[in-house]
Amino acid sequence: MGSQIVSLVVNDQRREFIARPGTSLLSALRESLGLMAAKRGCGQGTCGTCTVLVDDRPVMSCLVAVETIEGASVRTLEGVARGGELDEVQSAFVDGFATQCGFCTAGMIMSAEALLERDPDPSREDVVEAISGNVCRCTGYASIVAAILDAARRRRDAASSGGDAPAVPAGSEAADGAGVR
Amino acid sequence: MITAVRVPDSVAAAATYAAAGGRVMGGGTIVMAQVNSGSLAETELISLRKAGVSGIRVDGRVVRIGAATTFADIERSPELAFLHAAMRTIASPPIRNLATVGGNLFVPQPYGDFAVCLLALGATVEIAGPGGPRRAPVEDVLTAGVAQGEFVTAVALSLPAAGTWFHHKAMRRKLNSAAIVAVAAVVDTADGVVTSARIALGGVAPRPVRAVSAERLLTGRPLEHDVLNEAGRAARADIAPFDDAYASAWYRRRVLPVHLRRALLG
Structure with a gap:
C-alpha cells in the first residue's frame, strides 16, 4: 500500500489529491492544494501556526495524518474572507495592529473563528484559553486578545443590525486609533 | 519513513494490522510529531479514528x-x-x-x-x-x-461520589503547560476522617505513580493542613523525579507536599 487518493471538502470545495503515506494535513494543504496560509512552525503541535478547522473544530494540521480524515470538511484562513471582504476577525486584527511578523496570524485567526462560532460573546479568559495553543513571539498577545474581543463585538453588532453592517464600522475605536500610531 | 497509513473501520481489522507490526495511534499528537521529526521506529500507522472505539x-x-x-x-x-x-x-x-x-x-x-x-x-x-x-x-x-x-x-x-474527587496540576503558566506536579485523588472520609484514599501523581516519575505512602499515612486521619504536609513528605518515597525544561527533579521533590496539600485542601 503506497500513496492514496484523498478527498476533502476544503473551504467548501471538494478537492482530491494524491498523498504519500504519513502526509500531514498541513503538508497536503501547502504542497498539494497550494493553500499557504497555514504555516509550518514546529511540526510538533506546540506552536499552533498550522491551526485549521476540521469539521468545525480547530486542530494542529501538522499532527493530522491526512488519510485519517478522508471526506472531512476543512477550513483554512483562505476560506475566511467572504466575497473578497475581510471578515470581522481579520478586520479587527488589521485595525487593532494584532499582527507583527504575521507568522502566527493564520493560526490565531482560525482559533478565534472557532471560538466565536461556538461562543459569540466570550470573556477575556475564554479568548486567552482559545489561543493558548498559538504562540506569538512579537505582540505580547494583548493586541491579539483585544482584536478577538473586538471582532466578537463587531459580529454581534452586525447580527443585531440585520447582518449588513460593514466589517469596519466608521468611527469605531479601532479605526480611529489606526491613524495615530 | 512511513510506507502505509491504515484507517480500519473495526477493531477486528485494526487487530489484523496491529498483528503485522504497525504503530497504533489515536489522535496523532504524539505519533505524528515523531513522524514529522523522522524519529518514529515503525513504518506503518494504524489510526483508530474510524474503528468504532469512540464515545x-x-x-x-x-x-x-x-x-x-x-x-x-x-x-x-x-x-x-x-x-x-x-x-x-x-x-x-x-x-x-x-x-x-x-x-x-x-x-x-x-x-x-x-x-x-x-x-x-x-x-x-x-x-x-x-x-x-x-x-x-x-x-x-x-x-x-x-x-x-x-x-x-x-x-x-x-464515577466518584460527590466531594471525593480532587485534582490539581502545578504548571509553568495557567494554560498549556506540562506538569511540574500533577495530583489526582479519590478520597473518602467519614466524620472528617479519611476512610480510603487513592492518590496518583504526575510529573514526578517517568510514568504516573500512586502515592501509596501518602495514602497509608492519610487513612484514619483527618484531612488537615499538618497531616497533609506529612503525607506529602511521605509521598517523596513514591516518586522518581526528573529534570526537564519545566522543572528540575530537585524542585519537583521539594514542592510535591505543597501541591498534594493544595489538591486536597484547595
Whole structure:
C-alpha cells in the first residue's frame, strides 16, 4: 500500500489529491492544494501556526495524518474572507495592529473563528484559553486578545443590525486609533 | 519513513494490522510529531479514528470511554463534569480536539495528565489483540504497556461520589503547560476522617505513580493542613523525579507536599 487518493471538502470545495503515506494535513494543504496560509512552525503541535478547522473544530494540521480524515470538511484562513471582504476577525486584527511578523496570524485567526462560532460573546479568559495553543513571539498577545474581543463585538453588532453592517464600522475605536500610531 | 497509513473501520481489522507490526495511534499528537521529526521506529500507522472505539457510555455509576474518544469529547460530556477542570489543564484546544484517552496511556511524563486521573480512579483498561480481548488494571498498562500487537479499545471507571474527587496540576503558566506536579485523588472520609484514599501523581516519575505512602499515612486521619504536609513528605518515597525544561527533579521533590496539600485542601 503506497500513496492514496484523498478527498476533502476544503473551504467548501471538494478537492482530491494524491498523498504519500504519513502526509500531514498541513503538508497536503501547502504542497498539494497550494493553500499557504497555514504555516509550518514546529511540526510538533506546540506552536499552533498550522491551526485549521476540521469539521468545525480547530486542530494542529501538522499532527493530522491526512488519510485519517478522508471526506472531512476543512477550513483554512483562505476560506475566511467572504466575497473578497475581510471578515470581522481579520478586520479587527488589521485595525487593532494584532499582527507583527504575521507568522502566527493564520493560526490565531482560525482559533478565534472557532471560538466565536461556538461562543459569540466570550470573556477575556475564554479568548486567552482559545489561543493558548498559538504562540506569538512579537505582540505580547494583548493586541491579539483585544482584536478577538473586538471582532466578537463587531459580529454581534452586525447580527443585531440585520447582518449588513460593514466589517469596519466608521468611527469605531479601532479605526480611529489606526491613524495615530 | 512511513510506507502505509491504515484507517480500519473495526477493531477486528485494526487487530489484523496491529498483528503485522504497525504503530497504533489515536489522535496523532504524539505519533505524528515523531513522524514529522523522522524519529518514529515503525513504518506503518494504524489510526483508530474510524474503528468504532469512540464515545462515552454511562451505565449507572460506571462510565466506559472508547479509546479514540478525544479530550474535547470529555469536556463536552455532562456525565464527566467532574473531569472538566482537569481536562482544561491539558495542552490547548487544538490539541484536545485530537488527543485521545487511549493514546494518553502511552505518553511519557510530564505529559499524560489524563492517565494520572485514570490511575486515581482505579480505571480498568480494555485491550484487543491477537489473544482476543482482555481487561487489565490501569496500573498494569501504565507500568508494563501492552503486548506486541495489542492496543487499548476503552477504559472503564466508576464515577466518584460527590466531594471525593480532587485534582490539581502545578504548571509553568495557567494554560498549556506540562506538569511540574500533577495530583489526582479519590478520597473518602467519614466524620472528617479519611476512610480510603487513592492518590496518583504526575510529573514526578517517568510514568504516573500512586502515592501509596501518602495514602497509608492519610487513612484514619483527618484531612488537615499538618497531616497533609506529612503525607506529602511521605509521598517523596513514591516518586522518581526528573529534570526537564519545566522543572528540575530537585524542585519537583521539594514542592510535591505543597501541591498534594493544595489538591486536597484547595
